[in-house]
Amino acid sequence: MSPKQFRLLIDTLGADVAKWPPDQRAAALALLSESADAQDVLRRAVAFDGQLRTPEPGLSPDRRASLVDNIMKRLDDDRDP
Amino acid sequence: MSSESSPAGIALDGRIRSWADDVIAADPDGISSDGESDTALMLRVRDGDREAFRRLVTRHVDRIVGLARRVVGSAEADDIAQDVFLKLWARRSQWEPRTGAFRTWLYRVALNQCIDWTRKRKTVPLDGTPEVPDHADGPMEICDAHETAARVRAAVQKIPERQRIAITLYYHEDLTAAQVATIMDLNLNAVESLLKRGRKSLRVLLG
Known part of the structure; x- marks a missing residue:
């Protein structure tokens, strides 16, 4: 895999090599084992992926229970929302 | 199906389907700590x-509220989540275990609901959507998590709808490109193109 192909995969599928097509993973790992530039590209991509993966704050137990109760109360409404 | 070429040159059309099917088939389908899978339920x-x-x-309401926050906005997220689950209940007889994982079906219903809400809303600005206060963690954690999540959410809501959906499913929901393609009813090349363009825009927006 060339550095250009590696960068293209990063730009398209992000830094999680496990989510890349299986036939590209071995070539990417081989490049990473020998290229400091590729390692640097991956490091920066991992940081950016971390932002994109930021989880939404979870619901509090009270609010989750209230939402679930509201849904269950409305099950017999005739309309399809 | 789109005829866009793969930006990463990753796969030829002839083998996309089998790869996608393998990935979906490998989905654990939400087996929870109570031991009963989504399919069984x-x-x-x-x-x-x-x-x-x-x-x-x-089990899934937090996930759907979070997805709706990203795709539509915080103010509407609870209402969208309620409508999604009511729609699932109304259409429960249509679900077949052979047609795919429950989560795939859930995401499809949720995203269609998000798109409907977005189209109904027409001209409401997304960027200024107020935060709905709800705190599952302590004050400091809430502050940091809310600040980062709000910043990313604001950026995601500035990119086109299909890119926003693909990016949200791929990164926020941690699905594979093949799973995103199945949920969005697109081919893998089209999803890769959406992911590439979305990521490029977000890199600019998030600095």
Whole structure:
């Protein structure tokens, strides 16, 4: 895999090599084992992926229970929302 | 199906489907700590079991509220989540375990609901959507998590709708490109193109 192909995969599928097509993973790992530039590209991509993966704050137990109760109360409404 | 070429040159059309099917088939399908899978619960729901449905809703409501926050905005997220689960209940007899994982079906219903809300809303600005206060963590954690999540959410909501959906499913929901393609009813090349363009825009927006 060339550095250009590696960068293209990063730009398209992000830094999680496990989510890349299986036939590209071995070539990417081989490049990473020998290229400091590729390692640097991956490091920066991992940081950016971390932002994109930021989880939404979870619901509090009270609010989750209230939402679930509201849904269950409305099950017999005739309309399809 | 789109005829866009793969930006990463990753796969030829002839083998995309089998790869996608393999990935979906490998989905653990939401087996929870209570030991009952989504599929098992959904089979009971199909027969009208309300307790099984309550467990499914409780298991997935945070996920759907979070997805709606990203795709539409915080102010509407609770209402969208309620409509999504009511739609699932109304259409429970249509669900077939052979047609795919429960989560795939759930995401499809949720995204269609998000798109409907976005189209109904027409001209409401997304960027200024107020935060709905709700705190599952302590004050400091809430502050940091809310600040980062709000910043990313604001950026995601500035990119085109299909890119926003693809990016949200791929990164926020941690699905594979093949799973995103199945949920969005696109081919893999089209999803890769959406991911590439979305990521490029977000890199600019998030600095």
